[in-house]
Amino acid sequence: SNAIFISDVIKNYYLNTYSFKSFTTIYDTVEYDSAIDHPRKFMEDGICRLLIAGFISEGKGQRDAIEATKILHQKFKIELTVCGQGNEEYVNSLIPEQAKNYIFYKGYQNNLAPYRQNSDIALVCSRMEALGRVTIESMYYENLVIGADSGCTPFLIKDHETGFLYRSGDPSDLAKKIEFAIQNNDLIDEIKAKAKNYSIKEFARDISSQILNVYQDSLINK
Template sequence: MKVCFFAHYSITNSDGATLSMYNIIDEMLSQGIEVVVILANTRNLEDRIAEGRIKFIVAPLYGMRMDLNRRTPMTQMKFFVKSICNSIHKRKIEKVLKAENVDIIHINGLDSGIGAEIAQKLKIPYIWHIRQFMEADLGKKLFREKYVYRLVSKASSVIAISKDVQTKFEPLLGRKMDLVYNGVPVEKYKLEDVSRFETPITRILLAGRISVQKGQMDAIKAVELLIQRGIDNVSLTLVGQGETKEYLEYVKSYVKEHGLEQKVCILEHHDDLRELRRQCDIGLTCSKKEAFGRVTVENMLARMLVIGANTGGTVEIVKDGYNGLLYEEGNPESLADQIEYAMLHKDNVQQMIEQGVIRAIEDYSINRVVRQILNLYKLIDSRFTI
């Protein structure tokens, strides 16, 4: 059996949707399922190409996600031209996939409708995996959105990675979606030999692209408030590339102008996030709205206390006071309160950390995800074994 994973947009190894896709692919390969991947480029994927286990087919497609802040008549014209260019590449992809003789096309994320158009032309069943809200988490909107949604609605299965994603898209698509939470390779992220809240400084980590949607300013201002309260034994590390140069400079200038350089460290690159997690006590998820919140699960497995914003998929993972803490999104004072609570109630925090590890292993392993997806495949084609 052969599956084609179709990633319309430009991807990197650090992108959460991409990581989740490759985790699924790796698990499928281990179960003897042949996989082909269509992608726009191979940036930062040299190691996977060198492994030679996956057949990569590069199609230089343009992403069709429009920035909400840059929608002008000229933008519409540019995306119209991009869609024409994509149509030319689509015909080449059709020929390749026809020769590959794939059984199912698995479309990863929302972008254009090319994967579905090819599937319909070649009469191959397709599954659509929706991993984002678009406006709320990425600040983007699809070009020809209604047309793309019509194609999504005709898929053999449409997968939502959280109940909140389900709630948004089911009315738009006019159909039921299948809920499959994201999963991670547990052993890759699980840490055993660590202790938390035992050093004089409470270290806090927020990993993810530096953007308005990811809420880094909530974290920075919370640290600032803690210092104003006389709690200065804290440090915050932000790890991630700036979505735009302008916003990254804004964050850096705020830190400098408010005298926080000794308390807030900004790392645009870090080769070993696992080691960085080993050194930190608290893992933050401050996003305005996460479709799922993969980083939250990774932090749980690393035995960090997770503190997350009370929105989106985060509230489906974190049960406040049980396996982590929630704060009011957009309210740095609420976040500062939760950090201070953690520092003052270390026994309660240790119990939350242990419950977080248990929840992550039981509910968010990649094995569970692939079992669910293969069940969906089997409903489409009985030759897929579970």
């Protein structure tokens, strides 16, 4: 049999269990809104604004983001916005009362554009991302992306080139990577530019011809 996988991490998972006559990876396209810009300069107001967006659950890593923010709040002006639907009781239990003036839970947001435009860093803390759409969208909309070194994320982020990777499940390591970005903000514009170019080149293309080619090859070699 032949297979098309939507990410390398899914490919690796299935290849450990099944055998295929042929296989290839074709990432899904991501649709961008070219009307959305990102006018904010990195920490332009002296505050490092973090964003984590996605379904609320233990596996999505909101705890990493919240704990790292609490660590950094002792040294820097920093804020974290958490967006997503899911277990609200869980995420609220992670935010102590004294941290609610710099960690904000906004629930589900149909339109993330205003949050992306007002953020410096997008955190992708999921332990097992299958595709990494949030990573790619964050790159395109010019948020610096810091992601966990697990799942699909390390296939998408080249560490110190298109973003930063931290040890999954380790808030202190995440805090170190955020602190590095804060203290080396002269490097950030170049990293964001490379990431945006990557997101356009690899994920804003028409994949129908690639899929058709795979289908035709499978018929020829049947």
